[in-house]
Amino acid sequence: MSYRRFTDCSVSEKLLYTFFMLLLGVGYVFAMLLIFIDTSYEDGTPGLSVEDINIKYRGNRSGTRLEQALIGKMKAYRTNKESSTITSWIHKGASEAEFNKTIKPILQTKCLICHNPALGLNIPDLSNYEAVTALGKMDMGDPVAVLVRVSHIHLFGMAIMFYLLGRIFVLAEMPVLLKRIIVIIPFAAILIDIGSWWFTKYTSPVFAYTVMAGGAVFGFTFVVQSLVSFYQMWFYKGSFKNQYIGSGGEYRRIPKE
Numbered sequence: 231m232s233y234r235r236f237t238d239c240s241v242s243e244k245l246l247y248t249f250f251m252l253l254l255g256v257g258y259v260f261a262m263l264l265i266f267i268d269t270s271y272e273d274g275t276p277g278l279s280v281e282d283i284n285i286k287y288r289g290n291r292s293g294t295r296l297e298q299a300l301i302g303k304m305k306a307y308r309t310n311k312e313s314s315t316i317t318s319w320i321h322k323g324a325s326e327a328e329f330n331k332t333i334k335p336i337l338q339t340k341c342l343i344c345h346n347p348a349l350g351l352n353i354p355d356l357s358n359y360e361a362v363t364a365l366g367k368m369d370m371g372d373p374v375a376v377l378v379r380v381s382h383i384h385l386f387g388m389a390i391m392f393y394l395l396g397r398i399f400v401l402a403e404m405p406v407l408l409k410r411i412i413v414i415i416p417f418a419a420i421l422i423d424i425g426s427w428w429f430t431k432y433t434s435p436v437f438a439y440t441v442m443a444g445g446a447v448f449g450f451t452f453v454v455q456s457l458v459s460f461y462q463m464w465f466y467k468g469s470f471k472n473q474y475i476g477s478g479g480e481y482r483r484i485p486k487e
C-alpha cells in the first residue's frame with residue numbers, strides 16, 4: 231500500500247494548495263491584528279498580557295466605587311475581614327443569594343446608620359441589592375452571549391481550516407509518528423484555548439495562561455504545517471521514486487538509491 235505524497239501531485243493541485251495556504255496566512259495576519267487591536271489594550275498598555283485576557287473574559291472587577299470607599303474614606307467603619315468579605319463577593323460575581331447571606335448583615339450593622347435613604351443624606355443607598363451593585367457597575371467581561379457566539383464561530387472555522395490544511399500536510403514525507411502528532415496538536419490546542427476562555431471567565435484567572443499557551447501552540451503548528459507543505463511541494467524531490475511494475479499501469483515506490 232502506498233500513500234500519495236507531494237511528488238504525486240500535479241502542478242495545478244500544488245497551485246491550488248499554495249494559494250489556499252497563502253490566503254490562510256493573510257487571514258492569520260488579520261487574526262493577530264484583531265487580537266492586537268481588540269484585546270492587547272484592555273489593560274491600557276500595548277502588548278498582549280495575561281492581564282488583558284483576564285479583563286476581556288472576567289472583566290475588571292476591582293476599582294468599583296464600593297471597593298474604593300472600603301479602602302479609602304469608609305475605612306474607619308469596617309474591619310479588615312468585613313472589607314475582604316465584601317471585596318471577594320464582588321470579585322466572585324456579586325450574586326444576590328450571597329448578598330443576602332453575608333453582605334447585607336455587614337452593611338446593616340456597619341454602614342446603614344448613615345447610608346440609609348430614610349435619613350435623607352445625600353450619600354449612596356446601601357440598603358438593598360440593586361443599589362449596592364449599582365455602586366460602580368462591575369465590569370464582568372464579555373457577556374455570555376458574545377462568548378457563545380465567538381466560541382462557535384471559532385470552533386467551526388478552526389476545525390475546517392485545520393482539517394483542510396491537515397489534508398495538505400499529510401502529503402509530506404516525514405517520520406510517521408511525528409506527522410501524526412503534528413496533525414492532532416492544533417485540534418487539541420483549539421479545545422484548550424477556547425475552553426480556557428470559559429474557565430477564565432467562570433473559575434480562575436490562572437486560565438488566562440492556558441488561553442495564551444493554546445493560542446501560541448496552534449499558531450505554531452499552523453506555521454509548521456504550512457511551511458513544511460510549501461517546501462516539500464515545490465523544492466523537495468522526495469526520497470522515493472515510482473517504479474512501473476505491471477501492464478495494469480501499476481506503480482510501486484522504491485527508495486532512491
Ligand code: HEC
Nearest residue numbers: 295296299303304307308337340341343344345353354365
Ligand atoms: C458615620 C456615617 C457613615 C458610615 C458608618 C459609613 N459611611 Fe459611607 N459615607 C458617609 C458619608 C458622609 C459619605 C460621603 C463622603 C464623601 O463623599 O466625602 C460616604 C460615602 C460613601 C461611599 C461613596 C464614596 C464615593 O465614591 O463617593 C460609599 C461607597 C460608602 N460610603 C460606603 C460605605 C460602607 C460600605 C460603609 C460600611 C462599611 C460605610 N460607607 C459606612 C458616611 C458613612
